Amino acid sequence: MSNIRQVSGEERLHTAFTLYPYAFGETPSAGAAEELRDTLPFHEDNHTLIVEENGRTIATAAAIPMQQNLRGTVLGMAAIAWVATHPGARRRGHSRRLMHQMHSDMLDKGHLLAALYPFHPSFYEKFGYVGLLLNRTATFPPEGLAPLLDVTLPGEVSWQNIRDGFEVYRAFLRRVLSERHGFMFTPDFRAARARDSADRWLATATVDGEVVGLLTYRVDGYGGRLHADELLYTTALGRALLLQFLAQHAYHVSRIVITVAPDEFPETWATSITVRTEAESAFPTSPAMMVRLLSMDALRGVRCGAGRVEIELVDDQLLAGRYLLDGTGGTIDVTTTGTAGEKATLTAAGLSGLAYGVLDPVDVVARGLGEISEGAAVELRALLPRHTPHAFGKG
Incomplete structure (x- = not known):
């Protein structure tokens, strides 16, 4: 037993x-x-x-x-x-x-x-x-960013070992957590791995004393590759400063490999940059992250569009039941009473895809994750419009 x-x-x-x-x-x-x-x-x-x-x-x-x-x-x-x-x-x-x-x-x-x-x-x-959407990997020679070196930008980039800059690193991640849909923040006991291993450099972009971007990375040797982790920034200036910093590694490394969000477009970083941007979903070695709601309370109070729809959740031990989702007040109100003119039947996976913004109602139906009428689809699109999650911050 x-x-x-x-x-x-x-x-x-x-x-x-x-x-x-x-x-x-x-x-x-x-x-x-x-x-x-x-x-x-x-x-x-x-x-x-x-x-x-x-x-x-x-x-x-x-x-x-x-x-x-x-x-x-x-x-x-x-x-x-x-x-x-x-x-x-x-x-x-x-x-x-x-x-x-x-x-x-x-x-x-x-x-x-x-x-x-x-x-x-x-x-x-x-x-x-x-x-969820896969993050991308961009690979390019640092010389491709050389035009950025001819421009004077306000702000500066400093670098140090991740151990020395760990508190700055964590404080910035907390800030990004509050601003970016899909971003994740690890607990202190887990994040300590990065500090204790001390196997990364930390580049920090600041403007008037405020951190606006950072990047952790390692170099595998002279003439080799600079392997950068997640490109994180809160302003376009923060991104530009970090890219300018990477450009300074021409004739130091042959290639830069960096992780970027699904809605980042490295081909626009500089004129005539030669870059390969790719993402591969393969199992079990490189799968896309999967997510779900554990409770309807996850949607309560979330900012939304002005949609209103009644849904029935099926085939799930945690969420099964009937709910009214009302976004007419600007945030989602979730109740188990009341009715709406439009109704939809969803699995937990179907609802999660809508909540995270990675599926359209048509996708939900096409994948067998729910039954949604045309009218309900209109309400769901208004309530939970497509939204690119940035699944960064894994720690």
Whole structure:
């Protein structure tokens, strides 16, 4: 007989962590156990569940308590990770049971959203998850940005080791969290990995003492590549300053590889820049992030357009029911009473796609995630218009 229970602290080492090396590591990996022990501080407040059978761990899942911006409102978000099952216990429903328990537990802790990287997207779609847009990778020679060096911009860019600039880095991420739809913010115990590893440079763009952009990166050697993480900025000037800084690496590195948001267009950064911008969705190695609402309260008070529609949520343990979504006041009012002229039937994945702004009502119907009349589609487009989420800030 198997049962689910929560584990914490060093108990993770001989329970959940026993499945990690085989599921996520290389084979063989002699030092895996010690490496996992070293990561314990970065799992400190994770919610870790295991399935036990005859005293042995046969499946596990965990959630990192994070925050995410949904259309301008910052909410608690559970980042589901390390879902693994012993090979001899697979296809017996353990992951399904763990996901249901995890959703319930994290909702009880006040998390209204959930996100994960799927090993099998259709499996998670049944749990109400829908895919987000992929971030892009832009690759180009730094000389392509050379024209920017001929322009004098107000402000400056400084650089230092991430360890030395960690507090500035975290403060800026908190600010971006409040401003950018889809942005995520990791808890301090998790983000400490970046500080403790100290394996990144931090470039900070400031104007009149205010941070307007930053970039973490590493250089793999003279004449090699500069690998930059997420290009983050709050103003166009912040972006321009960071790009100007990258241009200064001509004849230092041969290529710059940088992660940009789905609505960033590197081909416009400079005249005649030679750049390859790409995104590849592949499973299980490079999947798009998937997200869902854990509660209808996630939509309550969210800024919206002036739509009004009655929806029925089906096939979901958490959201099933009838709701009236009213955006005539400028923010969404969610009630379980009242009626509207237009009605729609949605799965949790269909609603999540609309809420995050990645699906149009027609997409929802075409993908089998709901039944929406033409009139209801008009109301839903007004209420929850398309909106590009910036799934940055993973930490």
